[in-house]
Amino acid sequence: MTIASMQGVVKRYSSDIALDYVDLDIQEGEIIGLLGPNGAGKTTLIQTLTGMTPFERGKVELFGQSKNPFSIQNKERMGLVTQEITVFEELTARENLHFFAGVYGLKGEEKKRRVEEALEFVGLGDKGAKMPTKFSGGMKRRLNIACALTHQPRFLIMDEPTVGIDPQSRNYILETVKKLRENGTTILYTTHYMEEVQAIATRVVIMDQGQIIKEGTVEELIKTVQHEEKMKIDVTDADSVPINDLEKIAGVKKVVLSGSQITIISAVGSGNLDRILTLVKEYTGVLGIQADKPNLEDVFLTLTGKQLRDKGEE
Numbered sequence: 001m002t003i004a005s006m007q008g009v010v011k012r013y014s015s016d017i018a019l020d021y022v023d024l025d026i027q028e029g030e031i032i033g034l035l036g037p038n039g040a041g042k043t044t045l046i047q048t049l050t051g052m053t054p055f056e057r058g059k060v061e062l063f064g065q066s067k068n069p070f071s072i073q074n075k076e077r078m079g080l081v082t083q084e085i086t087v088f089e090e091l092t093a094r095e096n097l098h099f100f101a102g103v104y105g106l107k108g109e110e111k112k113r114r115v116e117e118a119l120e121f122v123g124l125g126d127k128g129a130k131m132p133t134k135f136s137g138g139m140k141r142r143l144n145i146a147c148a149l150t151h152q153p154r155f156l157i158m159d160e161p162t163v164g165i166d167p168q169s170r171n172y173i174l175e176t177v178k179k180l181r182e183n184g185t186t187i188l189y190t191t192h193y194m195e196e197v198q199a200i201a202t203r204v205v206i207m208d209q210g211q212i213i214k215e216g217t218v219e220e221l222i223k224t225v226q227h228e229e230k231m232k233i234d235v236t237d238a239d240s241v242p243i244n245d246l247e248k249i250a251g252v253k254k255v256v257l258s259g260s261q262i263t264i265i266s267a268v269g270s271g272n273l274d275r276i277l278t279l280v281k282e283y284t285g286v287l288g289i290q291a292d293k294p295n296l297e298d299v300f301l302t303l304t305g306k307q308l309r310d311k312g313e314e
């Protein structure tokens with residue numbers, strides 16, 4: 001069954017186009033990894049898909065309904081973990097969950113049971129009486145996720161839930177997402193960490209500048225760049241290297257400069273390493289060279305000529 005679909009959706013913020021004719025189908029049981037750099041349009045996509053923001057063109061369908069997709073009944077079938085952590089700091093963890101469960105219409109014994117289950121599910125079973133002010137960023141985030149789960153949504157949307165949290169909580173969240181899927185939840189997960197997508201997504205959707213530029217399973221996407229080789233050269237003075245001249249070397253497909261690192265994508269078997277290095281060394285000192293196996297980052301790099309994340313960005 002199609003859980004959600006967008007057809008030709010266009011969303012503008014004054015003259016800026018945030019969603020540029022977006023088509024997306026999400027099937028029951030999928031974990032969609034929505035991958036894109038800052039400003040790609042991921043949050044805007046979520047906001048239009050959930051009816052939080054109006055859009056200029058196109059159609060959204062939720063749970064097979066296109067006439068009134070944002071009905072209360074449909075909204076109650078969804079859970080949203082927003083980019084900003086939204087928990088009440090003056091309430092205990094358990095009271096937070098009771099509040100959100102109440103918003104979704106849960107009552108009495110059922111509400112109590114679901115609250116305890118949600119706490120357990122995110123690994124906060126023994127922290128219910130604690131105030132979130134005493135929590136680490138990762139624990140707060142897990143509480144925030146639990147708040148979106150008490151009503152057992154069929155479709156859970158998570159907007160960059162692991163930004164700025166410790167690796168342990170991050171792994172916990174990724175495991176939680178996988179468990180939710182096993183329990184029948186469909187998930188849309190946005191991130192700019194390709195490792196996360198590689199770990200959990202059943203399908204990857206890559207966005208840039210308001211457009212979906214590629215989709216497929218991790219394996220399918222990586223196959224598209226397997227005819228390419230990637231080399232990273234760390235240099236002392238990257239700015240003095242003439243990128244245009246590098247791009248003219250036979251076999252070179254793309255050259256990207258990021259901090260003090262030059263990434264060069266070439267066709268497999270180009271045998272152009274010597275020429276590349278000779279040219280680079282004419283302009284700067286070389287500190288190190290590495291060749292990597294292709295990954296999702298390379299798919300993005302090949303498609304857009306940009307890194308998913310800037311060097312040094314969290």
Ligand SMILES: Nc1ncnc2c1ncn2[C@@H]1O[C@H](COP(=O)(O)OP(=O)(O)OP(=O)(O)O)[C@@H](O)[C@H]1O
Pocket residue numbers: 013016017018036037038039040041042043044045083192
């Ligand atoms: N409320 C707003 N008013 C004006 N422009 C906006 C607004 N929200 C988003 N935009 C613009 O729309 C584009 C898409 O932004 P969006 O937040 O959807 O991207 P994103 O992929 O979620 O980025 P991030 O990873 O930083 O959250 C950006 O150019 C952004 O500046």
